[in-house]
Amino acid sequence: xxxVEIKKPQESLQDRLAQVIDLLHRHKLVEDLTHxxxxxxxxRVENLVHRQNLAELQRKLDELHPADVAHILEALPLDDxxxxxxxxxxxxxxxxxxxxxxxxxxxxxxxxxxxxxxxxAKEMDADELADLAPELPRxxxxxxxxxxxxxxxxxxxxxxxYEEDQVGALMDFEMVTIREDVSLEVVLRYLRRLxxxxxxxxxxxVVDYDGVLKGVLPVKRLLVNDPExxxxxxxxNDPVSFHPDEDGYDAxxxxxxxDLVSAPVVDKNGKLIGRLTIDEMVDLIREESESEVLSMxxxxxxxxxxxxxxxxxRNRWSWLAINLITAFIASRVIGLFEGSIEKLVALAALMPIxxxxxxxxxxxxxxxxxxxxxxxxxxxxxTQRLLRKELAVALVNGLVWGGVIGAVAYxxxxxxxxxxxxxxxxxxxxxxAALMGVLIPMTLAxxxxxxxxxxxxxxxxxxxxxxxxxxxxxxxxxxx
Amino acid sequence: xxxVEIKKPQESLQDRLAQVIDLLHRHKLVEDLTHxxxxxxxxRVENLVHRQNLAELQRKLDELHPADVAHILEALPLDDxxxxxxxxxxxxxxxxxxxxxxxxxxxxxxxxxxxxxxxxAKEMDADELADLAPELPRxxxxxxxxxxxxxxxxxxxxxxxYEEDQVGALMDFEMVTIREDVSLEVVLRYLRRLxxxxxxxxxxxVVDYDGVLKGVLPVKRLLVNDPExxxxxxxxNDPVSFHPDEDGYDAxxxxxxxDLVSAPVVDKNGKLIGRLTIDEMVDLIREESESEVLSMxxxxxxxxxxxxxxxxxRNRWSWLAINLITAFIASRVIGLFEGSIEKLVALAALMPIxxxxxxxxxxxxxxxxxxxxxxxxxxxxxTQRLLRKELAVALVNGLVWGGVIGAVAYxxxxxxxxxxxxxxxxxxxxxxAALMGVLIPMTLAxxxxxxxxxxxxxxxxxxxxxxxxxxxxxxxxxxx
Numbered sequence: 007x008x009x010v011e012i013k014k015p016q017e018s019l020q021d022r023l024a025q026v027i028d029l030l031h032r033h034k035l036v037e038d039l040t041h042x043x044x045x046x047x048x049x050r051v052e053n054l055v056h057r058q059n060l061a062e063l064q065r066k067l068d069e070l071h072p073a074d075v076a077h078i079l080e081a082l083p084l085d086d087x088x089x090x091x092x093x094x095x096x097x098x099x100x101x102x103x104x105x106x107x108x109x110x111x112x113x114x115x116x117x118x119x120x121x122x123x124x125x126x127a128k129e130m131d132a133d134e135l136a137d138l139a140p141e142l143p144r145x146x147x148x149x150x151x152x153x154x155x156x157x158x159x160x161x162x163x164x165x166x167x168y169e170e171d172q173v174g175a176l177m178d179f180e181m182v183t184i185r186e187d188v189s190l191e192v193v194l195r196y197l198r199r200l201x202x203x204x205x206x207x208x209x210x211x212v213v214d215y216d217g218v219l220k221g222v223l224p225v226k227r228l229l230v231n232d233p234e235x236x237x238x239x240x241x242x243n244d245p246v247s248f249h250p251d252e253d254g255y256d257a258x259x260x261x262x263x264x265d266l267v268s269a270p271v272v273d274k275n276g277k278l279i280g281r282l283t284i285d286e287m288v289d290l291i292r293e294e295s296e297s298e299v300l301s302m303x304x305x306x307x308x309x310x311x312x313x314x315x316x317x318x319x320r321n322r323w324s325w326l327a328i329n330l331i332t333a334f335i336a337s338r339v340i341g342l343f344e345g346s347i348e349k350l351v352a353l354a355a356l357m358p359i360x361x362x363x364x365x366x367x368x369x370x371x372x373x374x375x376x377x378x379x380x381x382x383x384x385x386x387x388x389t390q391r392l393l394r395k396e397l398a399v400a401l402v403n404g405l406v407w408g409g410v411i412g413a414v415a416y417x418x419x420x421x422x423x424x425x426x427x428x429x430x431x432x433x434x435x436x437x438x439a440a441l442m443g444v445l446i447p448m449t450l451a452x453x454x455x456x457x458x459x460x461x462x463x464x465x466x467x468x469x470x471x472x473x474x475x476x477x478x479x480x481x482x483x484x485x486x
Numbered sequence: 487x488x489x490v491e492i493k494k495p496q497e498s499l500q501d502r503l504a505q506v507i508d509l510l511h512r513h514k515l516v517e518d519l520t521h522x523x524x525x526x527x528x529x530r531v532e533n534l535v536h537r538q539n540l541a542e543l544q545r546k547l548d549e550l551h552p553a554d555v556a557h558i559l560e561a562l563p564l565d566d567x568x569x570x571x572x573x574x575x576x577x578x579x580x581x582x583x584x585x586x587x588x589x590x591x592x593x594x595x596x597x598x599x600x601x602x603x604x605x606x607a608k609e610m611d612a613d614e615l616a617d618l619a620p621e622l623p624r625x626x627x628x629x630x631x632x633x634x635x636x637x638x639x640x641x642x643x644x645x646x647x648y649e650e651d652q653v654g655a656l657m658d659f660e661m662v663t664i665r666e667d668v669s670l671e672v673v674l675r676y677l678r679r680l681x682x683x684x685x686x687x688x689x690x691x692v693v694d695y696d697g698v699l700k701g702v703l704p705v706k707r708l709l710v711n712d713p714e715x716x717x718x719x720x721x722x723n724d725p726v727s728f729h730p731d732e733d734g735y736d737a738x739x740x741x742x743x744x745d746l747v748s749a750p751v752v753d754k755n756g757k758l759i760g761r762l763t764i765d766e767m768v769d770l771i772r773e774e775s776e777s778e779v780l781s782m783x784x785x786x787x788x789x790x791x792x793x794x795x796x797x798x799x800r801n802r803w804s805w806l807a808i809n810l811i812t813a814f815i816a817s818r819v820i821g822l823f824e825g826s827i828e829k830l831v832a833l834a835a836l837m838p839i840x841x842x843x844x845x846x847x848x849x850x851x852x853x854x855x856x857x858x859x860x861x862x863x864x865x866x867x868x869t870q871r872l873l874r875k876e877l878a879v880a881l882v883n884g885l886v887w888g889g890v891i892g893a894v895a896y897x898x899x900x901x902x903x904x905x906x907x908x909x910x911x912x913x914x915x916x917x918x919a920a921l922m923g924v925l926i927p928m929t930l931a932x933x934x935x936x937x938x939x940x941x942x943x944x945x946x947x948x949x950x951x952x953x954x955x956x957x958x959x960x961x962x963x964x965x966x
Contacts, residue, residue: 295775303853333842354834373783
């Protein structure tokens with residue numbers, strides 16, 4: 007659907023979602039009734055109401071932009087999702103499949119037969135096909151490739167040869183190319199013959215006879231300059247361009263930084279091979295920050311919120327298992343000091359405070375560092391300076407809040423020395439939390455791993471075991 | 487700087503940052519030497535080297551896009567940051583101030599005198615001035631307003647009258663408006679007379695004599711249609727538009743969903759008053775996801791990674807204090823069972839496992855729910871269904887991993903009943919974690935609060951106190 011033809015719905019997304027759910031429920035209610043009451047007369051009436059509801063829902067869905075339908079599908083539980091999916095006009099199937107999240111797409115594709123899939127994919131561009139191909143059944147992909155012409159097939163193959171987040175997999179092929187030795191007047195006439203321009207065309211690409219990129223002609227300049235001028239006079243000679251094997255996220259940052267709308271992609275020899283557009287980059291920025299949140303909490307990937315229990319379990323088990331091991335280690339640390347706890351049972355009540363505050367404080371530090379690393383603000387080179395600052399913050403926190411908790415411990419158990427041990431343990435554990443909060447992501451980055459990965463689980467493991475050891479160790483040394 | 491004039495630097499951002507830091511260090515090293523060695527001869531040589539380094543640094547900075555300088559400033563510690571800031575060409579000051587994060591901007595502004603601030607702000611548009619105004623000294627703002635013409639002043643006032651994240655504060659005023667009863671040829675001639683078009687001009691706004699928006703003319707259509715045609719024939723009649731009091735984040739989602747580059751902002755009467763562009767929206771999407779990550783970890787706001795220790799403390803204290811209280815409550819829960827722990831000290835070693843796994847699992851649930859809510863995928867209406875699914879996941883996890891840990895407890899302490907209590911407590915605490923992981927964000931949303939706010943601290947509080955109570959309670963009932 008053309009961008010400018012979208013009618014902005016009067017209702018908010020939430021409202022529209024509520025309407026769809028309401029219609030679905032009415033539909034189901036009627037279905038239930040029909041099943042229960044078998045009388046001829048009832049049956050006919052309810053069937054009618056049933057059909058009316060579905061028709062209204064279908065009308066509602068037809069009015070919506072594919073992106074809105076995609077959103078509604080994502081927000082519906084599996085059975086409702088498939089009901090709605092069957093009501094969607096099949097000509098929109100392709101657009102919607104491209105908009106939904108991976109988890110939901112898998113769902114919808116599983117519900118379609120080969121014939122429907124082929125029909126949905128028929129209208130797609132090479133780059134869109136490449137996005138979808140990995141999730142389609144093998145024989146459907148095979149059949150699709152047969153229907154393409156040689157150039158299209160080559161483009162799909164090329165897009166598939168890159169990693170999911172490389173520029174080569176993100177670019178599209180809808181470019182308007184012009185020569186530098188013609189006048190703007192000629193360019194304007196040429197464009198009129200095209201009848202339609204690709205979306206996000208804010209610049210035309212100037213190439214020579216070998217297809218090598220010579221510059222870009224921003225549409226803005228085309229419009230304000232004298233049509234008698236040559237393209238070469240007006241074009242920008244050295245535009246921001248990307249290589250297909252660059253990291254897509256770096257490209258997205260460049261789009262964000264330089265406020266780009268589209269940019270050329272060139273190969274090693276400077277030959278124009280594709281184009282990146284801001285809409286793909288926005289999706290990437292969104293995905294990247296999502297995956298950061300999720301991986302910090304120890305979730306493997308974006309989870310369809312209505313995924314089956316089994317899928318959810320698989321997504322969460324790996325980190326839960328790791329957490330189980332770290333919790334077991336913390337437990338064994340306490341086990342070392344069972345003798346001390348037996349003698350002074352207050353230790354058992356106080357030790358989780360030391361561990362808990364350490365975990366919270368460590369999580370604050372690690373969240374900040376991971377954020378700054380994602381934004382390229384800190385590299386492994388800043389480690390020392392960051393460490394000094396975080397340790398200073400931890401020291402103040404330890405003395406202040408550790409002092410408070412020490413006073414409370416004195417008030418509860420009437421022992422000054424217990425209070426002092428508490429304060430000292432808090433301070434040391436906060437220092438440990440700061441140290442680990444900086445070192446864990448830095449080390450992961452140096453090892454070439456994602457610094458966000460399970461950051462929260464790891465820092466908590468450190469501050470738990472560490473906190474118990476420090477507190478119980480100090481108590482054993484000084485109180486018993 | 488015009489977008490197309492950016493020369494894409496050959497080096498990556500990290501490389502450029504490293505170069506600047508290197509030059510800064512050489513500069514400082516020389517400064518140190520100069521201070522230490524007071525000999526005339528040395529002095530002169532080092533002064534020379536010193537000046538050469540600074541000159542090289544300045545040359546490097548002059549070549550960079552303001553957005554890149556902003557990035558470098560953000561990534562430098564305070565003293566280096568100010569050194570670099572003083573080397574930056576003053577004509578770029580304004581652009582850079584608009585690009586840096588709030589925390590760093592505060593820093594830079596504090597380093598400038600009124601005269602410099604006025605010079606930097608002189609070139610800004612009304613919407614940019616409004617962005618900056620809240621952070622400028624009062625008399626500078628006053629003086630600035632004096633220099634503006636009536637229309638500009640009105641625009642700044644209007645932009646300042648909206649909340650930071652409302653559409654009215656995010657829009658700009660650089661619009662090209664045309665009438666519907668002219669031919670495309672006339673529009674083309676009109677544009678040529680303008681000499682330059684605002685950035686992100688992908689559509690022209692069609693208004694009537696009262697300034698009411700009648701439609702938009704996409705530049706794409708202007709280019710491909712016959713110049714003889716009237717604007718009214720070619721324009722899109724019912725474009726996506728926004729109101730100034732709408733939430734900016736909703737607008738950003740619409741930009742993302744409908745792949746917009748720019749969109750008109752109209753008042754209640756349909757009068758065109760401004761324009762939103764994708765670059766502002768991308769910044770908003772980025773900020774929004776950042777603030778989600780930060781607030782989940784209990785950080786109040788984006789922290790300048792090199793902020794002073796005192797500033798960091800203020801940013802983190804509110805949630806640390808809350809955490810202290812929740813940790814104290816958990817400690818008192820254990821206190822209730824000191825008698826039981828005295829009799830069976832193994833309980834002290836095992837209880838953190840129950841609490842820890844619960845906390846980890848609860849964090850996974852709450853992260854997922856908060857994400858889905860931010861994307862409008864779930865509202866308070868889905869509570870029941872989500873709860874059922876999360877409880878089912880928790881039940882399986884509890885029985886499986888609780889069973890494992892129960893077996894380990896048996897192996898360690900040789901008591902079957904202790905193992906069974908452990909398994910039961912794990913299962914119940916995971917169920918509690920699932921319940922709270924769904925209910926906390928849903929309740930916050932229903933109360934009109936940010937569902938991400940301190941989510942991690944709160945869920946951990948629940949699973950700690952809850953876990954200790956469940957485990958020690960069951961143990962007291964069945965083991966003693």
